[in-house]
Amino acid sequence: MSAAPCAEPVGTASQPSTEAPSVNDPGRDARGRxxxxxxxxxxxxxxxxxxxLRSALVRSVxxxxxxxxxxxxxxxxxxxxxxxxxxxLAYSIGKPAETPDPDRLDxxxxxxxxxxxxxxxxxxxxxxxxxxxxxxxxVVAALPGIHKGMAKRIxxxxxxxxxxQNAENxxxxxxxxxxxxxxxxxxxxxxxxxxxxxxxxGQNGRTAPSFNGRNGGxxxxxxxxxxxxxxxxxxxxxxxxxxx
Numbered sequence: 001m002s003a004a005p006c007a008e009p010v011g012t013a014s015q016p017s018t019e020a021p022s023v024n025d026p027g028r029d030a031r032g033r034x035x036x037x038x039x040x041x042x043x044x045x046x047x048x049x050x051x052x053l054r055s056a057l058v059r060s061v062x063x064x065x066x067x068x069x070x071x072x073x074x075x076x077x078x079x080x081x082x083x084x085x086x087x088x089l090a091y092s093i094g095k096p097a098e099t100p101d102p103d104r105l106d107x108x109x110x111x112x113x114x115x116x117x118x119x120x121x122x123x124x125x126x127x128x129x130x131x132x133x134x135x136x137x138x139v140v141a142a143l144p145g146i147h148k149g150m151a152k153r154i155x156x157x158x159x160x161x162x163x164x165q166n167a168e169n170x171x172x173x174x175x176x177x178x179x180x181x182x183x184x185x186x187x188x189x190x191x192x193x194x195x196x197x198x199x200x201x202g203q204n205g206r207t208a209p210s211f212n213g214r215n216g217g218x219x220x221x222x223x224x225x226x227x228x229x230x231x232x233x234x235x236x237x238x239x240x241x242x243x244x
Contacts, residue, residue, distance in 0.1 A: 157237050161230045168226055 027038040044050065076084035100108065130138075221229065 154238070157234050161234055164230060165226060169223065
Protein backbone atom coordinates (compact mmCIF):
# COMPACT_ATOMS: atom_id res chain seq x y z
CA MET A 1 0.00 0.00 0.00
CA SER A 2 1.39 3.41 -0.91
CA ALA A 3 0.17 6.77 0.37
CA ALA A 4 0.07 9.69 -2.03
CA PRO A 5 2.07 12.77 -1.05
CA CYS A 6 -0.05 15.09 1.05
CA ALA A 7 0.10 18.74 1.86
CA GLU A 8 2.14 19.88 4.83
CA PRO A 9 0.48 19.37 8.25
CA VAL A 10 -1.39 22.22 9.82
CA GLY A 11 1.16 22.55 12.61
CA THR A 12 4.03 22.82 10.14
CA ALA A 13 2.42 25.13 7.59
CA SER A 14 4.62 27.83 6.18
CA GLN A 15 4.60 30.90 8.37
CA PRO A 16 3.74 34.37 7.01
CA SER A 17 6.57 36.22 5.42
CA THR A 18 8.74 38.16 7.87
CA GLU A 19 10.79 39.84 5.21
CA ALA A 20 11.24 43.58 5.39
CA PRO A 21 8.65 45.63 3.48
CA SER A 22 9.61 46.98 0.12
CA VAL A 23 10.83 50.56 0.06
CA ASN A 24 8.60 51.44 -2.88
CA ASP A 25 5.47 49.75 -1.47
CA PRO A 26 5.22 49.60 2.36
CA GLY A 27 2.33 47.13 2.09
CA ARG A 28 4.44 44.45 0.39
CA ASP A 29 7.66 42.65 1.19
CA ALA A 30 10.78 42.43 -0.95
CA ARG A 31 9.19 39.63 -3.01
CA GLY A 32 6.03 41.60 -3.71
CA ARG A 33 3.79 39.67 -1.31
CA UNK A 34 1.36 41.31 1.10
CA UNK A 35 2.81 41.84 4.58
CA UNK A 36 0.96 41.17 7.82
CA UNK A 37 -1.57 43.89 8.65
CA UNK A 38 -1.63 45.30 5.13
CA UNK A 39 -4.91 47.25 4.77
CA UNK A 40 -5.05 46.41 1.05
CA UNK A 41 -5.37 42.68 1.66
CA UNK A 42 -9.05 41.73 1.30
CA UNK A 43 -8.60 38.31 2.91
CA UNK A 44 -10.47 35.18 1.93
CA UNK A 45 -13.96 36.10 0.65
CA UNK A 46 -15.08 32.49 1.25
CA UNK A 47 -13.87 32.28 4.84
CA UNK A 48 -17.35 31.46 6.20
CA UNK A 49 -17.92 28.78 3.58
CA UNK A 50 -14.52 27.21 4.22
CA UNK A 51 -15.19 27.19 7.97
CA UNK A 52 -18.53 25.45 7.37
CA LEU A 53 -16.87 22.81 5.18
CA ARG A 54 -14.18 22.19 7.78
CA SER A 55 -16.83 21.79 10.45
CA ALA A 56 -18.65 19.23 8.31
CA LEU A 57 -15.39 17.33 7.74
CA VAL A 58 -14.56 17.24 11.46
CA ARG A 59 -18.06 16.00 12.30
CA SER A 60 -17.74 13.15 9.77
CA VAL A 61 -14.48 11.80 11.26
CA UNK A 62 -14.22 10.04 14.62
CA UNK A 63 -11.31 8.78 16.69
CA UNK A 64 -11.45 5.28 15.22
CA UNK A 65 -11.14 6.66 11.70
CA UNK A 66 -8.03 8.60 12.70
CA UNK A 67 -6.56 5.48 14.32
CA UNK A 68 -7.16 3.43 11.16
CA UNK A 69 -5.57 6.13 8.97
CA UNK A 70 -2.58 6.34 11.29
CA UNK A 71 -2.16 2.54 11.19
CA UNK A 72 -2.25 2.54 7.38
CA UNK A 73 0.24 5.38 7.28
CA UNK A 74 2.53 3.51 9.66
CA UNK A 75 2.41 0.34 7.55
CA UNK A 76 3.21 2.33 4.41
CA UNK A 77 6.15 4.04 6.13
CA UNK A 78 7.52 0.67 7.29
CA UNK A 79 7.24 -0.64 3.75
CA UNK A 80 9.57 2.11 2.56
CA UNK A 81 7.17 4.80 1.39
CA UNK A 82 9.20 7.99 1.94
CA UNK A 83 6.21 10.36 1.64
CA UNK A 84 4.29 8.36 4.24
CA UNK A 85 7.33 8.35 6.53
CA UNK A 86 7.74 12.14 6.22
CA UNK A 87 4.07 12.76 6.97
CA UNK A 88 4.08 10.37 9.93
CA LEU A 89 7.23 11.87 11.45
CA ALA A 90 6.04 15.45 10.84
CA TYR A 91 2.84 14.82 12.82
CA SER A 92 4.42 12.68 15.53
CA ILE A 93 7.76 14.26 16.44
CA GLY A 94 7.85 17.31 14.15
CA LYS A 95 10.58 18.59 11.94
CA PRO A 96 14.12 18.44 13.31
CA ALA A 97 15.29 21.59 15.05
CA GLU A 98 18.08 23.70 13.63
CA THR A 99 21.57 22.71 14.64
CA PRO A 100 22.72 24.99 17.48
CA ASP A 101 25.64 27.29 16.83
CA PRO A 102 28.44 26.46 19.29
CA ASP A 103 29.52 30.09 19.42
CA ARG A 104 26.03 31.19 20.52
CA LEU A 105 25.33 28.63 23.24
CA ASP A 106 25.92 31.11 26.07
CA UNK A 107 23.87 33.79 24.33
CA UNK A 108 20.99 31.39 23.67
CA UNK A 109 21.04 30.23 27.29
CA UNK A 110 20.93 33.82 28.55
CA UNK A 111 18.05 34.67 26.20
CA UNK A 112 16.19 31.63 27.51
CA UNK A 113 16.68 32.78 31.11
CA UNK A 114 15.35 36.24 30.27
CA UNK A 115 12.40 34.84 28.34
CA UNK A 116 11.35 32.58 31.22
CA UNK A 117 11.49 35.28 33.93
CA UNK A 118 9.04 38.05 34.83
CA UNK A 119 9.99 41.42 36.38
CA UNK A 120 8.69 41.90 39.90
CA UNK A 121 6.79 45.08 39.06
CA UNK A 122 4.79 43.21 36.41
CA UNK A 123 3.74 40.62 38.97
CA UNK A 124 2.59 43.40 41.34
CA UNK A 125 0.64 45.06 38.54
CA UNK A 126 -1.00 41.76 37.58
CA UNK A 127 -2.11 41.16 41.18
CA UNK A 128 -3.57 44.67 41.51
CA UNK A 129 -5.55 44.47 38.27
CA UNK A 130 -9.05 43.06 37.79
CA UNK A 131 -9.42 39.82 35.79
CA UNK A 132 -10.73 40.47 32.29
CA UNK A 133 -13.76 38.21 32.75
CA UNK A 134 -14.81 40.03 35.92
CA UNK A 135 -14.32 43.43 34.26
CA UNK A 136 -16.35 42.31 31.24
CA UNK A 137 -19.21 41.01 33.42
CA UNK A 138 -19.24 44.21 35.46
CA VAL A 139 -19.33 46.50 32.42
CA VAL A 140 -22.06 44.47 30.69
CA ALA A 141 -24.20 44.58 33.85
CA ALA A 142 -23.62 48.33 34.40
CA LEU A 143 -24.09 49.54 30.81
CA PRO A 144 -27.93 49.63 30.85
CA GLY A 145 -27.97 51.90 33.89
CA ILE A 146 -25.20 54.08 32.49
CA HIS A 147 -27.02 54.47 29.17
CA LYS A 148 -30.26 55.32 30.98
CA GLY A 149 -28.53 58.03 33.02
CA MET A 150 -26.86 59.48 29.95
CA ALA A 151 -30.16 59.53 28.06
CA LYS A 152 -31.83 61.38 30.94
CA ARG A 153 -29.08 64.01 31.08
CA ILE A 154 -29.25 64.51 27.33
CA UNK A 155 -33.06 64.84 27.46
CA UNK A 156 -32.83 67.35 30.32
CA UNK A 157 -30.32 69.35 28.29
CA UNK A 158 -32.69 69.54 25.32
CA UNK A 159 -35.58 70.59 27.57
CA UNK A 160 -33.47 73.34 29.15
CA UNK A 161 -32.39 74.56 25.73
CA UNK A 162 -36.01 74.69 24.50
CA UNK A 163 -37.11 76.60 27.60
CA UNK A 164 -34.29 79.08 27.17
CA GLN A 165 -35.17 79.66 23.52
CA ASN A 166 -38.86 80.16 24.32
CA ALA A 167 -37.99 82.72 27.01
CA GLU A 168 -35.71 84.66 24.69
CA ASN A 169 -38.19 84.53 21.79
CA UNK A 170 -40.92 86.14 23.93
CA UNK A 171 -41.68 89.71 22.67
CA UNK A 172 -39.69 92.22 24.71
CA UNK A 173 -41.81 95.25 23.65
CA UNK A 174 -44.87 93.95 25.50
CA UNK A 175 -43.04 93.81 28.82
CA UNK A 176 -41.51 97.28 28.38
CA UNK A 177 -44.85 98.88 27.45
CA UNK A 178 -46.54 97.74 30.64
CA UNK A 179 -43.70 98.90 32.92
CA UNK A 180 -44.27 102.44 34.33
CA UNK A 181 -41.38 104.93 34.23
CA UNK A 182 -39.06 104.74 37.21
CA UNK A 183 -38.58 108.48 37.98
CA UNK A 184 -41.14 110.98 36.74
CA UNK A 185 -41.51 111.79 33.06
CA UNK A 186 -39.22 110.23 30.52
CA UNK A 187 -37.05 112.69 28.54
CA UNK A 188 -38.72 113.92 25.40
CA UNK A 189 -37.26 112.78 22.13
CA UNK A 190 -37.30 116.38 20.85
CA UNK A 191 -35.95 118.00 24.06
CA UNK A 192 -39.15 119.89 25.11
CA UNK A 193 -39.08 118.76 28.75
CA UNK A 194 -35.41 119.39 29.41
CA UNK A 195 -34.08 116.12 28.21
CA UNK A 196 -31.52 116.67 25.52
CA UNK A 197 -32.16 114.66 22.42
CA UNK A 198 -29.11 112.48 21.72
CA UNK A 199 -27.42 113.32 18.49
CA UNK A 200 -26.96 110.38 16.12
CA UNK A 201 -23.40 111.48 15.42
CA GLY A 202 -22.43 112.36 19.03
CA GLN A 203 -22.19 116.15 18.48
CA ASN A 204 -24.06 117.08 21.69
CA GLY A 205 -21.79 115.07 23.95
CA ARG A 206 -23.70 111.80 23.89
CA THR A 207 -22.56 108.99 21.67
CA ALA A 208 -25.29 107.20 19.83
CA PRO A 209 -25.57 103.52 20.70
CA SER A 210 -23.89 101.28 18.20
CA PHE A 211 -25.99 98.61 16.49
CA ASN A 212 -23.25 96.00 16.96
CA GLY A 213 -22.66 96.80 20.65
CA ARG A 214 -19.10 98.08 20.23
CA ASN A 215 -19.61 101.36 22.13
CA GLY A 216 -21.74 100.10 24.99
CA GLY A 217 -24.99 99.39 23.17
CA UNK A 218 -26.19 95.85 23.78
CA UNK A 219 -26.23 93.73 20.65
CA UNK A 220 -29.42 91.70 20.44
CA UNK A 221 -28.87 88.27 18.96
CA UNK A 222 -31.06 87.03 16.19
CA UNK A 223 -33.02 83.81 16.53
CA UNK A 224 -30.49 81.96 14.37
CA UNK A 225 -27.58 83.23 16.47
CA UNK A 226 -29.31 82.25 19.72
CA UNK A 227 -29.97 78.77 18.38
CA UNK A 228 -26.32 78.36 17.37
CA UNK A 229 -25.19 79.57 20.80
CA UNK A 230 -27.48 77.12 22.58
CA UNK A 231 -26.27 74.27 20.40
CA UNK A 232 -22.68 75.12 21.25
CA UNK A 233 -23.53 75.15 24.95
CA UNK A 234 -25.24 71.77 24.65
CA UNK A 235 -22.26 70.29 22.80
CA UNK A 236 -20.00 71.47 25.62
CA UNK A 237 -22.24 69.65 28.08
CA UNK A 238 -22.05 66.51 25.96
CA UNK A 239 -18.25 66.72 25.89
CA UNK A 240 -18.16 67.05 29.67
CA UNK A 241 -20.45 64.04 29.95
CA UNK A 242 -18.21 61.96 27.72
CA UNK A 243 -15.11 63.02 29.66
CA UNK A 244 -16.71 61.78 32.87
